[in-house]
Amino acid sequence: MVEWSENERSIISNIFSNLDYNDVGPKALVRCLVVYPWTQRYFSSFGNLYNAEAISTNPKVAAHGIKVLHGLDRALKNLDNIKATYAELSVLHSEKLHVDPDNFKLLSDCLTIVIAGKLGSAFTPEVQATFQKFLAVVVSALGKQYH
């Protein structure tokens, strides 16, 4: 089980409590689709993803970004049990959605860049380390049920 210090818990909680999900969620997913274009293969039902402008203004991308970000709430509320918390979602991504688990890291990297952009100098090395630890645990949990 992953250990979290009081400091780490409060850093993670602060990041999320000041987060505008409707802004950050879409931005993270847009970045993922633009920076790592092969990820677009999972979203063929989303319509126009032909260029960065289309992706940035696509309402389905935005909605899905918000949904994914809210998915992180579960980890936030269950820091001591992230693996079990994401077991079902992991099965879903493996067996139904057929998502390559490498992509979880790509999206988490893009989310890190968006949060860095939002927080600016408040995204200190210590905050970065804690946030990356949090995302790494989530990414690992999402990959756990793959076989």
Add this chain to the structure above:
Amino acid sequence: MVKWTELERSTVKAIWEKIDIDEIGSQIWARVLIVYPWTERYFGSFGDLFTITAILKNDKVAAHGRMVLKALDKAVNNMDNMKRTYADLSRLHFQKLEVDPDSFRLLADCITITIACKFKSALSPQSQAIWQKFISAVVDAMSSQYR
């Protein structure tokens, strides 16, 4: 050889022109050492790296960051010839400094995050994609003399 479009060349140069080597350079190593603490093994001669505060105040860490960014300037000005530009540095890191080439990727990620903190929304998804292509090419060039 990596191919660069006119847009990619001008985007990389535009980002680079806005980078204050002193300001950004002093942060990049602090992030690497704090977020990926095992990298401290390479800096035994830097003195106190025992706490986050010590790392953030360490002058040698800051100076080393500036040195790395000055070396990145060579890549910006030799985008069509990065492998040859970095051949000597690559050999140095391989044969003399014995640096794990994975570390180049960790540093590249921290440079990108430091830039994201500074530029905020000015580092658009498209700019991020181009910057990451550039920095990946640098990482490849730095790894090129490893056997």
